Amino acid sequence: MGVAKKYAVISTKGGVGKTTLAANLGGILVDLGQRVLLVDTDHQQSLSTYYPLARPAPHGLRRMVMTADPTGCISQTAIPNLDLIVSDDPDKSLNNWIRQSSSHFQYLHAAMLAIDEAYDYIIIDTKGSDGTGELQELAIRASDILLSPIAPEWVAAKEFVRNTVAMLKRLEPPPGIQAGLPTVPPMLGLIYGLDRSTDTQVAAQQLRKTFYDESRGRVSILDTVVPSMAAYNQAAGRQMPVHRYETKRYNSPTPSAHDTMLQLVHELLPHLADIVPQWSTDGQNPVTRKEEESHGQKTTL
Ligand SMILES: Nc1ncnc2c1ncn2[C@@H]1O[C@H](COP(=O)(O)OP(=O)(O)OP(=O)(O)O)[C@@H](O)[C@H]1O
Numbered sequence: 001m002g003v004a005k006k007y008a009v010i011s012t013k014g015g016v017g018k019t020t021l022a023a024n025l026g027g028i029l030v031d032l033g034q035r036v037l038l039v040d041t042d043h044q045q046s047l048s049t050y051y052p053l054a055r056p057a058p059h060g061l062r063r064m065v066m067t068a069d070p071t072g073c074i075s076q077t078a079i080p081n082l083d084l085i086v087s088d089d090p091d092k093s094l095n096n097w098i099r100q101s102s103s104h105f106q107y108l109h110a111a112m113l114a115i116d117e118a119y120d121y122i123i124i125d126t127k128g129s130d131g132t133g134e135l136q137e138l139a140i141r142a143s144d145i146l147l148s149p150i151a152p153e154w155v156a157a158k159e160f161v162r163n164t165v166a167m168l169k170r171l172e173p174p175p176g177i178q179a180g181l182p183t184v185p186p187m188l189g190l191i192y193g194l195d196r197s198t199d200t201q202v203a204a205q206q207l208r209k210t211f212y213d214e215s216r217g218r219v220s221i222l223d224t225v226v227p228s229m230a231a232y233n234q235a236a237g238r239q240m241p242v243h244r245y246e247t248k249r250y251n252s253p254t255p256s257a258h259d260t261m262l263q264l265v266h267e268l269l270p271h272l273a274d275i276v277p278q279w280s281t282d283g284q285n286p287v288t289r290k291e292e293e294s295h296g297q298k299t300t301l
C-alpha cells in the first residue's frame with residue numbers, strides 16, 4: 001500500500017469549482033508542512049496553469065499514463081513542496097488509448113505507486129462528466145477518496161443525487177464477483193455557496209439523508225460549506241492559494257477563505273488540526289525550511 005493519500009476531485013457537471021478546490025487544497029496542505037502532488041487530467045489545463053511553474057518537466061500526464069512511469073513528468077510549481085503533473089493532451093488522444101484495454105484504466109494508479117512515498121497527498125483534478133469519461137474513470141480508479149463540489153442549486157435536486165449515485169454504480173463490479181476487483185472509493189460531497197437561511201439549511205440536511213440512503217452510505221456530505229466569494233476568483237487571477245490571499249474578513253459573518261480552507265482540512269484530516277498554516281512571500285515555505293535546517297531532510301508531520 002502506498003503512503004500518499006489520494007483524492008480525485010470529480011463531479012457529474014462542469015464549472016462547479018473542482019479545479020479551484022484541487023488547487024487550494026494542495027496550496028493549504030503545503031503550508032501545513034505536507035508534500036503534495038497535483039495531477040491535471042483535464043485537457044483544458046486549468047490546474048496546469050493555476051500556479052506559476054519553477055521547473056517545468058519535459059513531459060506530463062500522457063507519458064506518465066501511457067508508460068505507467070512518472071520519470072520526467074513531474075513539474076515543480078513556484079510554491080515549495082507543491083509539484084504538478086501537467087495535462088498535455090489537447091486533442092484528447094489519451095482517451096482513445098485508455099479505451100483500447102480495460103487494463104489501461106489502472107495505469108495512472110500504477111504510475112503513482114512509483115512516487116507514492118515522495119508525497120503525503122496526491123490530488124487529481126478531472127473534467128466534469130455525467131458519463132464516465134475515460135480520464136475521469138482513470139482518476140477514480142487511482143484514488144482513495146472522491147471529493148465532489150456540490151453547487152447550491154443542486155442541494156434540493158434529487159436528480160443530482162440520482163446521477164451521482166448512478167455514475168458510481170456504473171463503476172462498481174457486478175454483485176457476486178467483487179472479490180479481487182477494485183471497488184469505487186467513498187465520496188465526500190462539499191456544498192458550495194449555501195446561504196444561512198433556514199430553508200437552505202433544511203435542504204442541506206435533506207440532501208445528506210437522501211445521499212446516504214440512495215448510495216447506501218458510500219456518499220456523505222461534509223459539514224464544511226464553501227461560501228461563494230470573489231476572493232476565490234481573484235486569488236486564481238493572481239496565481240496564488242486563496243488562504244494566502246484572503247486571510248481575514250472584517251465586519252462580515254462569512255468566514256475568510258483562509259478559515260474556510262482550514263476548516264475543510266481539519267474536517268478531512270483531523271490529525272493536522274494542531275498545525276498553523278505558514279508561508280512567506282519570498283517563495284520559501286517556513287515550515288519546510290525549519291525542518292530542513294534541523295533534520296537535513298523532511299519528515300511527515
Ligand atoms: N467559492 C467560490 N466562490 C466564488 N467563485 C468561485 C468559487 N470557487 C470557484 N469559483 C469560480 O467559479 C469558476 C469555476 O470554477 P472552477 O474552474 O474551479 O470549476 P471546475 O468545476 O473546475 O470547472 P470545469 O468543469 O470547467 O473544469 C471559476 O471562475 C472560479 O474562480
Ligand SMILES: [Mg+2]
Nearest residue numbers: 018019042046
Ligand atoms: Mg476544472
